[in-house]
Amino acid sequence: MAELLPLTPAGEGAAPEPFKAGSCKLHPQTMCPAFGALRVLSRIEGAQPAMITDTGCLYGLTFVTHFYAARKSIVAPQLGTAELSSGKVQEAANAAIAEAAKEQNVSVIPVLSLCVAETAGLSEELLPTEVDGKPVVLVRVPAYAIHSHPEAKDIALAAVMRRFIDSASVQEPHSLVLLGEVFPADPLIIDGVVRKMGGRVITTLPGRHVNELKLAGQAAAVATLHPFYRETVGVLRARGVGVVSGAPIGVEGSAAWIRAVGAALDLDEDVVERVASEEEAAARGFLSTQPLKGTTIMISGYEGNEMLYARLLVEGGAHVPYVSTSIGQSMLTAGDEAWLKAHGCEAVVYRKAIEDDMAAMKHWTFDLVIGTTTLAAHAKELGIPAVYYTNMLSVRPLFLAGGMIASLSFVRELLGRRPLYERMVDFFGARRDETFA
Numbered sequence: 211m212a213e214l215l216p217l218t219p220a221g222e223g224a225a226p227e228p229f230k231a232g233s234c235k236l237h238p239q240t241m242c243p244a245f246g247a248l249r250v251l252s253r254i255e256g257a258q259p260a261m262i263t264d265t266g267c268l269y270g271l272t273f274v275t276h277f278y279a280a281r282k283s284i285v286a287p288q289l290g291t292a293e294l295s296s297g298k299v300q301e302a303a304n305a306a307i308a309e310a311a312k313e314q315n316v317s318v319i320p321v322l323s324l325c326v327a328e329t330a331g332l333s334e335e336l337l338p339t340e341v342d343g344k345p346v347v348l349v350r351v352p353a354y355a356i357h358s359h360p361e362a363k364d365i366a367l368a369a370v371m372r373r374f375i376d377s378a379s380v381q382e383p384h385s386l387v388l389l390g391e392v393f394p395a396d397p398l399i400i401d402g403v404v405r406k407m408g409g410r411v412i413t414t415l416p417g418r419h420v421n422e423l424k425l426a427g428q429a430a431a432v433a434t435l436h437p438f439y440r441e442t443v444g445v446l447r448a449r450g451v452g453v454v455s456g457a458p459i460g461v462e463g464s465a466a467w468i469r470a471v472g473a474a475l476d477l478d479e480d481v482v483e484r485v486a487s488e489e490e491a492a493a494r495g496f497l498s499t500q501p502l503k504g505t506t507i508m509i510s511g512y513e514g515n516e517m518l519y520a521r522l523l524v525e526g527g528a529h530v531p532y533v534s535t536s537i538g539q540s541m542l543t544a545g546d547e548a549w550l551k552a553h554g555c556e557a558v559v560y561r562k563a564i565e566d567d568m569a570a571m572k573h574w575t576f577d578l579v580i581g582t583t584t585l586a587a588h589a590k591e592l593g594i595p596a597v598y599y600t601n602m603l604s605v606r607p608l609f610l611a612g613g614m615i616a617s618l619s620f621v622r623e624l625l626g627r628r629p630l631y632e633r634m635v636d637f638f639g640a641r642r643d644e645t646f647a
């Protein structure tokens with residue numbers, strides 16, 4: 211690992227005045243929310259999305275969905291100004307659904323109704339519920355009603371689950387559903403821990419097949435690893451599935467989560483306590499070195515799981531005064547927000563805009579910025595180590611002791627890159643001076 215330069219001494223990054231969020235909210239940093247719904251739906255085997263919107267949205271959304279490996283076509287009507295003003299949205303939607311039904315191996319046709327279709331008055335009552343025996347499910351995700359792409363994932367998943375969960379299916383005792391798009395190794399590691407206590411993970415949502423959605427309805431409890439699946443939790447709760455909020459994050463979070471899962475799955479208390487203590491001991495061993503002590507770090511993202519990373523950094527010894535996210539505040543975010551505020555975090559900003567993040571950059575002195583593309587670019591210009599939240603953090607394990615060690619070791623390495631960023635600022639500063647001399 212690269213040698214670290216002296217970093218901001220603990221407390222030095224703190225400013226005397228309370229932080230004020232940016233007053234302008236006109237530039238929220240989130241992509242079109244419908245992307246979240248498309249991402250979840252296009253990954254379900256046999257789901258053939260039909261997207262009802264105008265040509266402009268279609269271009270951007272199909273581009274980004276294929277960039278993220280949709281590996282299937284998205285059927286959509288040609289809706290330009292002429293078609294929209296002629297009032298043919300309903301007919302165009304029905305024709306697109308009929309076309310989607312002709313694709314190979316279709317098990318469900320999710321119909322995404324976006325801003326334009328909603329404004330033009332697409333009517334649920336006039337859509338088919340089934341075409342050639344293939345279920346049609348309406349997914350309403352206009353940006354004026356759904357404000358972030360993580361929350362659109364939730365709306366999409368809940369809509370399809372409502373159609374597929376069998377209300378007559380029998381609950382499997384001691385079984386757990388994980389809810390959240392997580393690093394692929396995380397569910398395996400969590401399942402290993404749950405099995406040590408006598409339970410098991412039966413599936414992880416959003417799934418890759420409608421059978422996984424059906425299976426979720428048979429679970430004894432659902433663990434909401436990500437805090438924005440409110441509609442999906444509602445669907446499962448209505449089936450009598452217990453809810454464990456929070457995630458196995460860091461020392462305190464992991465032990466509390468293991469105990470909560472034990473209680474929700476009705477597992478042997480002594481065994482649960484032993485497993486929780488083992489995990490706690492493994493994590494504390496690593497944390498005893500306080501790998502991030504003396505650093506001040508900013509977290510800003512639009513994935514909806516920013517508070518989980520902030521908790522890890524705090525346990526690693528960092529000061530994390532500011533966390534921002536695109537998702538809204540809810541009961542599912544309450545636990546992490548309370549924990550962060552009790553551990554030195556001064557501002558948790560929901561539905562953030564770039565102005566909030568820029569105000570935070572002025573208010574505190576950061577040693578590392580983990581943020582959105584725009585923010586990371588701004589930090590780099592200032593010579594502050596910075597990385598793009600989604601690509602760098604979401605590709606590593608996060609949960610339990612193993613995830614904590616992987617994530618904190620990576621952050622420690624990032625902090626060591628400060629000399630590189632300072633050299634970069636010097637280099638471009640010198641070139642600029644030469645150019646304008």
Ligand code: SF4
Pocket residue numbers: 242243244263266267270324325326352353
């Ligand atoms: S108009 Fe609405 S659906 Fe279309 S790209 Fe913009 S936010 Fe997304």
